[in-house]
Amino acid sequence: MSSYFFYEGGGKEDYDSFSDNDKIKYRETFKEILLKKFTNDLDKIFDNWVSIPKLGVLKITEPRFTPIFFEAEACYAFGSFLSTIALCAIASERLCMDLILKSKIELDGKTLTEKEIDDLNQSEMIKLLESWNIINEETEKSLWKINTTRIKYIHPKNVPKVNPEEFDFIDVKDMKAMKEDAKKTLIQFKTVLMEVFGIKR
Numbered sequence: 074m075s076s077y078f079f080y081e082g083g084g085k086e087d088y089d090s091f092s093d094n095d096k097i098k099y100r101e102t103f104k105e106i107l108l109k110k111f112t113n114d115l116d117k118i119f120d121n122w123v124s125i126p127k128l129g130v131l132k133i134t135e136p137r138f139t140p141i142f143f144e145a146e147a148c149y150a151f152g153s154f155l156s157t158i159a160l161c162a163i164a165s166e167r168l169c170m171d172l173i174l175k176s177k178i179e180l181d182g183k184t185l186t187e188k189e190i191d192d193l194n195q196s197e198m199i200k201l202l203e204s205w206n207i208i209n210e211e212t213e214k215s216l217w218k219i220n221t222t223r224i225k226y227i228h229p230k231n232v233p234k235v236n237p238e239e240f241d242f243i244d245v246k247d248m249k250a251m252k253e254d255a256k257k258t259l260i261q262f263k264t265v266l267m268e269v270f271g272i273k274r
Contacts, residue, residue, distance in 0.1 A: 122150040138167040154255035161258045162223035169198040215261040
C-alpha cells in the first residue's frame with residue numbers, strides 16, 4: 074500500500090471496504106507516514122515554536138477565546154500558517170464580543186443584546202469599543218491589523234474595500250510571507266490580551 078494512496082484519498086468509505094488484514098496494514102502504513110513526516114519536521118517545528126516572542130505568561134482561562142489562541146500557537150509551530158491567522162482572527166472576534174457584552178454598551182438608549190452583538194462584524198465591534206473608550210489606541214491598532222490580515226488571506230476579494238495601499242494581493246503559496254504574517258498576528262493578539270487584562274511583560 075503506497076503512501077500516495079493516502080494523499081490521493083482513502084477515507085472512511087475506502088477503509089470500510091477493506092478486509093481485516095488490509096485495515097491493519099492501512100493503519101500501520103498511515104502511522105509510519107505520520108511518524109516519518111513528524112520526525113523529519115521536528116527541527117522545523119522546534120524552530121517555529123521558539124521563534125514566537127515571549128511577551129509574558131498568559132494566566133487567562135476564558136473558554137471563549139484563549140483555547141483558540143493556544144491552538145493558533147500550535148498551528149504556527151507545525152507550519153499551518155493560514156490556520157494560525159484564521160484562529161487568531163476568531164479569538165480576537167470573540168474577545169471583542171465579550172468586551173462589548175460585559176461593558177453593557179448602549180445604542181439609541183438601549184443596551185445591546187447578545188444577539189445584536191452577534192450580528193456585528195469585526196470592524197463594527199472595533200469601532201464600537203474604540204468610541205466607548207473600552208480599548209486603548211494600541212489595542213485598537215492591533216485589532217485592526219489582525220482583522221486586515223484575516224481579510225488579506227481569507228477574504229481577498231474584500232481587500233480593496235479595506236486599505237488597498239497597504240499591501241498587494243497575496244499568493245497563498247508564498248509561505249515565507251504567510252509565515253511572517255502569521256507570526257505578526259500571533260504577537261498582535263497576545264499583545265491585545267496582555268493590554269486588555271493588564272498583564273505585565
